[in-house]
């Protein structure tokens with residue numbers, strides 16, 4: 175099953191000099207139980223690119239994503255999207271949850287249309303929009319199935335279709351492929367890249383996988399151990415103009431994976 179997107183669009187990237195779409199300035203997050211997750215995060219997220227947050231387990235990646243999503247208020251500091259301070263969730267940001275957060279009692283069609291339903295979009299219109307994205311993620315024919323009738327990869331596609339249906343500029347994905355096997359993970363990575371070449375979204379991904387980060391990202395943001403700060407930023411610049419297996423053997427890809435691993439392993443000791 176593939177997203178029906180022409181391979182020639184793979185690797186298309188937007189202008190490099192666009193102003194950042196998200197600006198995180200001096201963000202600190204101290205939870206009520208006294209845990210300080212983030213300690214002065216400054217970060218610009220480039221528009222129309224895929225940025226990955228990578229760091230040791232428990233360093234605060236999800237916390238940072240939730241703050242950008244407006245689901246958590248930072249203790250100090252600010253987040254601005256298109257120059258406007260974030261004070262809560264907004265229509266320009268869509269979060270794809272790790273567990274897909276699909277409604278078990280609703281069909282794929284209703285799930286994908288759900289964000290539009292919440293916004294009061296008329297049934298016929300929202301179902302037409304949902305059907306388009308269901309097609310785009312390769313789930314045609316499964317419109318009337320329920321989440322428990324889908325595989326993990328298909329649920330992930332449904333979650334992605336739902337995020338695309340609300341037409342947010344920014345897609346935020348927390349460990350998007352962690353619940354599927356390695357084969358499906360690679361397939362979904364390819365499909366995501368192909369889809370993004372057409373949809374031109376800004377994407378922020380949290381992952382534990384260095385290989386995934388380097389493979390997918392225009393920009394990798396490495397966070398330090400908790401309380402975390404931005405410890406390094408790398409732009410892998412992997413051109414997706416050769417077959418995936420060849421990219422994974424490519425010197426540039428392997429060197430970038432090694433470099434990031436060298437930086438990350440200091441936090442594991």
Ligand SMILES: Nc1ncnc2c1ncn2[C@@H]1O[C@H](COP(=O)(O)OP(=O)(O)OP(=O)(O)O)[C@@H](O)[C@H]1O
Pocket residue numbers: 205206207209210211229230231232233234235236237238382400
């Ligand atoms: N609601 C909460 N209340 C208190 N502490 C929390 C809360 N949510 C997260 N934490 C703590 O904040 C720290 C950062 O958590 P977070 O989930 O953001 O890290 P992460 O880097 O995404 O973790 P992982 O890599 O394990 O998924 C952890 O120590 C976690 O226990």
